[in-house]
Amino acid sequence: MKRLFVLLFSFLTLTAFAEAASEDGKFEPGAMITHHIADDYTWHFADGVVAYLPVILVDNGEFQVFSSSNFYNEAHELVPYNGYALDHGHIVKVDASGEPLADQAGLYDFSITKNVASLFVSVALMLVIFFVIAGRYKNNAKTAPRGIQSFFEPIIIFIRDEIAKANIGPKYERYMPYLLTVFFFIWFNNLLGLMPGGANLTGNIAVTLVLAGITLLITLFSGNKNYWKHIVATPGVPTWLAPIMIPVELIGILTKPFSLMVRLFANITAGHIIILSLFSLIFIFESISVAPLSVAFSIFMMFLELFVALLQAYIFTLLSAMYFGGAVEEHDHADEHH
Amino acid sequence: MELVTPGIGLIFWQTVVFLLVLFLLGKFAWKPIMNALQERESSIENALSAAEKAKLEMQALKADNEKLLAEARLERDKILKEATDAANSIVETAKQKANEEGARMIEQARESIENEKRAAITEVKNMAASLSLEIAEQILRKELSDKNAQQALAQEYIREVTLN
Numbered sequence: 390m391k392r393l394f395v396l397l398f399s400f401l402t403l404t405a406f407a408e409a410a411s412e413d414g415k416f417e418p419g420a421m422i423t424h425h426i427a428d429d430y431t432w433h434f435a436d437g438v439v440a441y442l443p444v445i446l447v448d449n450g451e452f453q454v455f456s457s458s459n460f461y462n463e464a465h466e467l468v469p470y471n472g473y474a475l476d477h478g479h480i481v482k483v484d485a486s487g488e489p490l491a492d493q494a495g496l497y498d499f500s501i502t503k504n505v506a507s508l509f510v511s512v513a514l515m516l517v518i519f520f521v522i523a524g525r526y527k528n529n530a531k532t533a534p535r536g537i538q539s540f541f542e543p544i545i546i547f548i549r550d551e552i553a554k555a556n557i558g559p560k561y562e563r564y565m566p567y568l569l570t571v572f573f574f575i576w577f578n579n580l581l582g583l584m585p586g587g588a589n590l591t592g593n594i595a596v597t598l599v600l601a602g603i604t605l606l607i608t609l610f611s612g613n614k615n616y617w618k619h620i621v622a623t624p625g626v627p628t629w630l631a632p633i634m635i636p637v638e639l640i641g642i643l644t645k646p647f648s649l650m651v652r653l654f655a656n657i658t659a660g661h662i663i664i665l666s667l668f669s670l671i672f673i674f675e676s677i678s679v680a681p682l683s684v685a686f687s688i689f690m691m692f693l694e695l696f697v698a699l700l701q702a703y704i705f706t707l708l709s710a711m712y713f714g715g716a717v718e719e720h721d722h723a724d725e726h727h
Numbered sequence: 728m729e730l731v732t733p734g735i736g737l738i739f740w741q742t743v744v745f746l747l748v749l750f751l752l753g754k755f756a757w758k759p760i761m762n763a764l765q766e767r768e769s770s771i772e773n774a775l776s777a778a779e780k781a782k783l784e785m786q787a788l789k790a791d792n793e794k795l796l797a798e799a800r801l802e803r804d805k806i807l808k809e810a811t812d813a814a815n816s817i818v819e820t821a822k823q824k825a826n827e828e829g830a831r832m833i834e835q836a837r838e839s840i841e842n843e844k845r846a847a848i849t850e851v852k853n854m855a856a857s858l859s860l861e862i863a864e865q866i867l868r869k870e871l872s873d874k875n876a877q878q879a880l881a882q883e884y885i886r887e888v889t890l891n
Contacts, residue, residue: 427729428737445736478729498736505740512748519756526763531770545760565761566753574745595733599741658730 418669426589426661427478429503430457434586442501446473446480449495457500504596507588511578519573548572548706556710560717564710567607571600572706579657579698583691591701592657594650601646601653604709609642612716645712649705656701660694 432440441458459470467475474483480498481489501509518537525538534542553561553568578591590596618624620638622631667687671679870876 423729428734498734499739500736501740502734502736504737508740508744512744515748516751516756519752519760523756523759527759530763530766542764546764549761549764562761566757567749569757570745570749570752574748593733593737594731595737596741598733599738599745603745654731 416669416672418666418673421669422662422665424478425665426592426658428588428593429478430460430475430480430500432503432506432586432588440506442503442506444473444480445499445501447497447499448482503588504590504593507578507581507590508596511574511581511590514581515573515577544572545569552703552707552710556707556714557717558714558719561710564607564611564713567603568706568710571604571709572702575600575653575705576699576702579701580695582657582661583694583698589658589661591653592661594654597650597654600705601650604649604712605642605646607709608645608712608716611713613719615718616716645708649708653701653705656697660690660697664690664694 430442430444432442434440441456441461444453444455444457444459446453453471453473455471460467460473460475462468469483469487472482472484473480474487474489475481476489480496480500482493482496483489518541522538522541525534525536533539548568549561549565552572553565557564575591578596581587582589582591620642621635622628623634623638626634664687667683667690670683671677870880
């Protein structure tokens with residue numbers, strides 16, 4: 390198993406470096422790293438093992454669906470296809486000669502990219518695992534948990550007791566589905582992102598934007614009288630300060646999910662960048678003697694990343710629960726918690 | 728800048744897929760799991776409280792038993808005491824009766840002995856009297872065969888009478 394991983398890893402890095410070389414054959418670590426943490430229209434599992442993912446475009450209301458393999462010729466060089474071409478990792482409209490058009494309006498890209506494919510894989514995994522567990526609970530509700538159920542049960546109970554109950558209070562139950570889903574979604578995808586060939590899904594700002602946005606919407610929709618009163622007329626603040634306080638509070642509503650979005654994105658992306666940089670050292674110094682040090686540091690970082698994967702999932706869930714708790718708080722001294 | 732520019736495609740897919748997963752897991756996984764956990768917790772809680780109740784009941788029962796035992800012990804002591812008292816009194820009465828009987832019998836014996844003794848003494852007296860008379864008669868007969876002796880005797884009697 391370990392050997393398999395090492396093998397996979399070496400394949401993976403080789404693939405990366407093969408692509409990251411510039412025209413004159415010089416290694417460009419920045420390009421390699423950017424390529425690795427960014428989205429892609431193909432999925433490289435290892436050198437030579439490439440999945441060409443479907444491209445879905447909406448061009449002025451018209452659907453265009455074709456395989457991304459059309460953008461590559463036999464020599465794996467980029468070629469235009471059907472008036473579209475890949476330009477710096479994005480699909481653009483091109484003219485007959487293959488030059489990007491000045492007018493790109495009306496083109497929307499809904500392709501099943503590497504990240505979207507990885508998203509499908511991860512949610513399929515989640516659905517399978519948790520349906521299996523749910524089946525166990527349905528069939529033997531009162532027996533002791535066993536197998537995979539006994540691994541996840543303490544985590545579920547921890548989220549319920551330490552995150553939801555502790556921060557939301559008596560109304561915690563209706564937030565449980567979201568908190569559990571978001572926790573396991575982030576955790577699973579963080580771990581899948583660490584796998585060789587895995588996509589950097591939770592390190593993509595679009596994903597964290599959506600998650601933070603859902604947290605924001607749930608917070609706003611569950612905000613009670615106290616919550617809104619606290620925003621439009623903060624208790625204990627003179628009325629003449631309202632023109633300052635209200636904008637500040639409104640910005641405060643947005644900074645909370647914004648911090649959620651950036652924290653998850655930055656933590657996961659930074660972890661990937663560090664590991665990739667450590668490997669790049671070998672190629673920057675063009676010496677195999679750097680490899681032991683690089684590998685040792687990478688292994689250390691990998692363990693740290695395993696911890697960060699869990700930690701970030703926990704923090705996102707915990708902060709979401711705290712925001713929900715602030716929105717549904719009942720007592721009058723709402724400012725105690727700020 | 729590339730990194731921090733969210734792509735519309737991924738936003739769309741992430742929103743759709745995440746909401747779908749949220750719905751599916753919420754309905755088919757989290758709900759049964761949370762319910763089962765709640766159910767198990769409450770059943771454990773019930774079992775624990777039932778055990779606690781049983782323990783308390785046991786304690787009450789034990790206390791009751793002890794009370795009953797103490798009562799029984801007291802009763803037993805009382806009965807024993809009464810029995811001992813009764814036995815003692817019976818023995819006492821019997822002793823007394825025996826003593827009385829003994830005393831009575833001794834008294835009777837003494838009385839009859841006294842009677843016998845008296846009868847015996849009377850008989851001896853009577854015998855002695857008749858013997859004395861016989862001896863006196865014999866002596867007198869022998870004495871009074873002589874005239875002088877008769878005289879002397881008569882005189883002595885007279886003297887005695889005078890003196891009286």
